[in-house]
Amino acid sequence: MRWGSVRVRLLGIGLSVIVGVSLVMALLGIRLTTAFLAVRFDESFQLLAAHMARNCELGILLGDNAMLERLARNVLEQEDIRAVRIMDSNGGTLVSLAKGGDGEATVTVDSPVMAAQMSQDRLMFEEEEWQEKVGTVLLGYSRKGLDRLKRDMASRFIMISLALSLISAMAYWLIARSIVSPLKELAAVSKEVSKGRLDVTARGGDLPETRTLAETFNEMLRSLERHRKELEDAHRTMARQQALAEVGKFSMMVAHEVKNPLSIIKGSVEILRKDGIDGKTRETMHVYLEEEVWRINRLIEDFLLFARPKEPQLAVVEMNKMVTDMARRLALSADGNRVSLDLQLGEAPCPVSCDVHLMERAMENIVRNALEVSRPGDRVEIRTGCRDRGWVFTVTDQGTGIPLKDLPSVFEPFFTTKAKGTGLGLAMARNIVEAHKGTVRAENIASGGARFEIRVPMGEAAA
Secondary structure, three states, rough: OOOOOOHHHHHHHHHHHHHHHHHHHHHHHHHHHHHHHHHHHHHHHHHHHHHHHHHHHHHHOOOOOHHHHHHHHHHOOOOOOOOEEEEOOOOEEEEEEEEOOOOOOOOOOOOEEEEOOHHHHHHOOOOOEEEEEEEEEEEEEEEEEHHHHHHHHHHHHHHHHHHHHHHHHHHHHHHHHHHHHHHHHHHHHHHHHHHOOOOOOOOOOOOOOHHHHHHHHHHHHHHHHHHHHHHHHHHHHHHHHHHHHHHOOOOOOOOHHHHHHHHHHHHHHHHHHHOOOOHHHHHHHHHHHHHHHHHHHHHHHHHHHHHOOOOOOEEEHHHHHHHHHHHHHHHHHHHOOEEEEEEEEOOOEEEEOOOOHHHHHHHHHHHHHHHHHHOOOOOEEEEEEEEEEEEEEEEOOOOOOOOOHHHOOOOOOOOOOOOOOOHHHHHHHHHHHHOOOOOOEEEEEOOOOEEEEEEEEEEEHHO
């Protein structure tokens, strides 16, 4: 049980209130009861003294001390009586008895002994009699019995208060449990729902309020389940529609890209069929055929690689050497476009765990894209280096840059601004780099042109 839970807080507050009220009521009960007992205790001895005074009247009038002593001894047998004294009207002691309790504090109560008197010369006349004091009865009593009774009453009050507190605490605990248990179950069900399970059901306990809460919660779960199924159906429908749209777009792209090389191949074959063509024309047609066949083959490879990405076959490679070999091959294309290729490699060796062929393909697509957008006389810069436990490859061109509205879409499939582009080169580059747990990004530079950056983890991190 956690100290900060609702049940603990409710129990703590409830127990504090119950125990506090019980103790206050116990103290008030003890105080009132003991005060009442003290008054009644003293009154009882006052009544005892008055009763003894009435019984002593005859003995005093007759002067029968033996009778008075018997009365005194009978009263002295009372538990809390410590002393009995009977005096005449002049204050003389007729009987004085005491028992035990040496040094014990006693309380004294007195009661006059009254006798009815009537004038002798008026005995024949009816007149009211008067009372004459003929003696006094003194009783000394101890409060030990009262103190013992007070202690017994206090103990009973405390026991009753503790029993009531315990019973109230148990009742309060049961009530708190009936409230908190359904809430804890709702919390547990909510946790399961957060894990994706919607087939759970919450029970509401015994209280109408918690049952209503559980029913509302279960209705919400059923609604979520219905909406999730509807959403999944909508997603499947959208996925099918998107797949069909991609297939249609893909087919149109393939048809468009293959149509142009096929037209050139068809024209070249028709020329080769003619009689009387010279050797130079024949050689030129053969070159056209080879170029277009290579173009169709490269196009099909790009489509297949994008449609079914290969799992990288990782091996630790020295990236500077791979970039140098790639730049040497692309230098011929750069020279043909009268674009200079500026290569600067990082001084520190940068071993990276990667698939050589796939990574070359990604970097080559980015460099070719830079060469295609460059104008004669422009320069394409290639830079490599190690930074922040990663290998960085950047390509900067001096073209017109990327329109801001197109910048977020340059790595999307089939996005292209070129008349003969397929829009797959940069998309494939991103897929390959991300398969190596790397990142690729594009940005415009202030001096004009664009910069592309590939960053992959060094060493075994890429695996």
